[in-house]
Amino acid sequence: MxxxxxxxxxxxxxxxxxxxxxxxxxxxxxxxxxxxxxxxAPPKQPFRDATLHVDADTAAARWQARNGADWLDPITDRPQARWVNDPRDVPPVRQLAARARQRGELPVLVAYWIPNRGCANSREGAPDVQAYRDYIGALVAALGNTRSVVVMEPDAIAADCFDAARARVLTDATMRLAAAGHAVYLDAGHSRWRSTGETAERLLASGITYAEGFAVNVSNRQTTADSYRWGRELSDLVGDREFVIDTSRNGAGPPPDEPGRDDEWCNPKRQALGEAPRPVTDRPGLAALLWIKAPGESDGVCGGEKTYLFTPTQARTLIADAPWLSAADRAAARAARPAPVVDQE
Incomplete structure (x- = not known):
């Protein structure tokens, strides 16, 4: 190559x-x-002239079908990433890839099972490096010849427990996915986490030279403008690699940064869908705006929620306060009375 x-x-x-x-x-x-x-590595430019795949098998789409909730269309009718959180999530990827290939669409997936995923010697993620290598191999096999975008391991590079061992794991996974023809975007964190200089060093250690680029603002709420500024600065430090921005819930910007409290970051009252996912051609360095975090998915047991799964109350807030949606879409969400969340899986 x-x-x-x-x-x-x-x-x-x-x-x-x-x-x-x-x-x-x-x-x-x-x-x-x-x-x-x-x-x-030479760029693959996967988003050029691409149509993003709309996944019909999301938690939001399943809830909508059970409850006849047309007001959820602004979320369910748009492309979202498929998270592959452990080996159990790998087999369904084969069907996703087949559907995308038949339609000539580009699927976006998130690999999220790196060992010690939550740091502090947590049991989250793969139990060891070999298990993770097996997981990546199974993901490559499930994707087959469907060329895909893979966002690699949110938070893994910016995390406090990042070290040389983790960098080697990421490099190996990136090389294998890229060699199979997929476009890898290593998660770089967000504009209010680490400096671009430190992030560049970590990306270089983690295989960015084999990747298509990096992802910014995954699961976060920094504005698109600030994320773009930070991404451009970071791109200049890593070979002008292109980047993508997660806009799934940044339409209202970040919650207030108030001394002594961080609860506003967990299912905050003020939040909204950001710009619709699409390839981008008019902003240098930016390849696409994506909904990587599933819109409507709870941050956890906080803000009135009791789950980490999709909740219609979160989705309703995101739609109702999205300034770029039509007045009719926003009004339909405000008028909705979501039913209790049951049997999502």
Whole structure:
């Protein structure tokens, strides 16, 4: 596979320049070699001229069908990512891939089972590296020859427990998915988490040279404008790799950052659907706006919710307060009286 070469990121070059300036009076300065180059895989550009796949088997779509809730159309009629949270989620991917291939659509999936997923030696995620490698292999097999976008491991790179071992796991998974023809976007966190310099170092250690690019704002509520600014700055540090932004629930921006409380981040009262998912051609570096986090999915037992699953009350808020939706769509959501959540799985 042909791969293009690029010099070290600007942040690293700045260090090289500073060192060179400090040694300008040394006679051997002119003999100093150029900084080493980093080789990047050629871009696949999966979103160019693509139609995103609308998954008919989401929790929101199943609830809508059971309850005749047409007011949910603004969510269920639009493309969303399919999360593959453990090996049990892999077999249904085969059917998803087949449907997308038959329709000539591009499916978006999220790989989310890295060992120690929640940090602090948690039992979340794969029990060990080999189990994770088996999971990635099964995912590759389930996708078959359906070329797909895979968002790789939300929070894994920005997390406090990121280390060299985790970087190796991510690099291996990225290489295998990319070699199978899929476009991998490593999750980079969001604009209010880590600096672009630190994030770039972690992306470079985690296989960004093999990936299509990175994802910004997954499951978060930072504005699209701020996410784009941060993404452009980060892209410049990692070989101009393209990026995607999760707009599934950022239409109202982030909740208030008030001292002494973080409950507003968990099912906040003020939230809304962000821009509709679609490929993007008019913003340099940005490949697509996506709904990666499933709209209407609860953040947990908080904000009046008692589940981590889809709830119609969350979906209703997202639709009712989305400024870009039609007045009729918003009014229908406000008028809805969602039934209790039962038997989602």
């Amino acid at each position: 042909t791969r293009r070469r690029r010099h070290l990121p600007a942040a690293v070059l700045a260090v090289v320049v500073a060192l060179a300036t400090g040694c300008a009076d040394r006679p051997d300065t002119a003999l100093r070699p150029d900084p080493p180059a980093i080789t990047y």
